[in-house]
Amino acid sequence: MTPNLKLYNTLSRAKETFVPIDAKNVRMYVCGPTVYDYAHIGNARPMIVFDVLFRLLRHAYGADHVKYVRNITDVDDKINARAAERGLTIRELTERTNAVFQDDVKALGCLEPDEQPRATEHIAEMLVLIDRLIARGHAYAADGHVLFSTPSMREYGALSRRPLDEMIAGARVDVASYKRDEMDFVLWKPSKDNEPGWDSPWGRGRPGWHIECSAMSWKHLGEMFDIHGGGIDLVFPHHENEIAQTRCAFGHNVMANYWMHNGFLQVEGEKMSKSAGNFVTIHDLLHTDQFGGRKWSGAALRLAMLRTHYRQPIDFTARALEEADKTLDEWAKATRNCKAAQPTDEFVAALSDDLNFAKAEAHLHVLRRADPAALLANLDLIGVKRAELLADDDGDQLPAAQVETLVNARLAARAAKNWAESDRIRDELAAQGVVLKDNKDGTTTWEMKR
Ligand SMILES: [Zn+2]
16 A cells, blocks of 8 residues: 655645655655754754654655664864863764763654764765766865855755845855855865864865765765755755755756755744743753753653644743643553554544644544554654653653763863853752762762662
8 A cells, every 4th residue: 555645845835745766765864963062942843853754654664664864963163163162172072962962862752763974974975076066067166165156056046945135145145255156155165273174185174064964865865865854944055055966966856855844943932042041952851940840751842842733833832841741641541551552544644644743633632532552552653652651750860871971071061170060060960869979080970869
């Protein structure tokens, strides 16, 4: 039976029937985190949305016939700046940040993607792409930089469909003397001695952000694939530029057939920002009582997110988390003595209509009384596991790996004489029942007290 899946495609601005290039090898790429700081709850949204789609694709085509790639951007000017600020090497910063990110997404119930490629391990592929783009007349070297020539691609701008003047404003293009056209964007740029860099035919340098995703998706999914996802803020310039690079390097008229984007997120009615004081990280939400005065489970966060259709803007509130938590309690009670059956056709059909979760959830509420075993199976399909349903709040301890990460972060803060940060981490751990002991030899040992 052919699965009947419909997805909204940003390229066509329409809901389309999903037809994979190869039903035995359905391929999806999602832009992953730039690992310089803890992921915030806005970052959690694409992780959850595309995890549900990944699970649905596995259900429809078979787990062995779906490949999901989500990259890790570990070379970026924000990383350089943050590492210098913290007195860490770039590698230390990216490793630690990535470890926390992996803990976060796991707690949110996300399956691990099949591949999580790192940009720094794909420099060779980036150089091949850049070389091809120059050879085909789509890029040029100037002043230690290599730039993509946007006038060389007739359909440049087809994804975002913005008029040129808006694109220029959106790209925050810096007018540099080495650019032939102000819309041209950087593929490669020179590195100073204190910046990370790799040897290239154009001198020691580092890649621009966009070329990273073109290289990693090519390496792991091929020149053309099925679905490319990310937040709506990535449509322009990031995704527009990925398309330009990949299509022009390989001479195809398509990079990915379906471009999917999740909507914006705001917190308690306001745009999330550090200055507004409503900046919430996934880590804080799961492990501290900074948001709504208590800790929340990954399952509550997942359900609260899914309750707004993925393409709509979401207003994330403590109240929404409370309601999700209450619903999970009801489902836990209803399914306590059940064995999961098969997901129901009605549930799968609702999700297959461009992830219509509202309709799918209405069906779950019917099943709560009518067929709890089917309820349990359907919840399993969207990544809410029985263990999470039955999780007892008191038993909610920090995993050891996370304690280690925090202990190391505190040691780094102490080494940098950042006492405020060191104290903050100690207090955060104490709130979780973790007691630290600083030893004379400079090491720190820890114990879980409850
Ligand atoms: Zn990307």
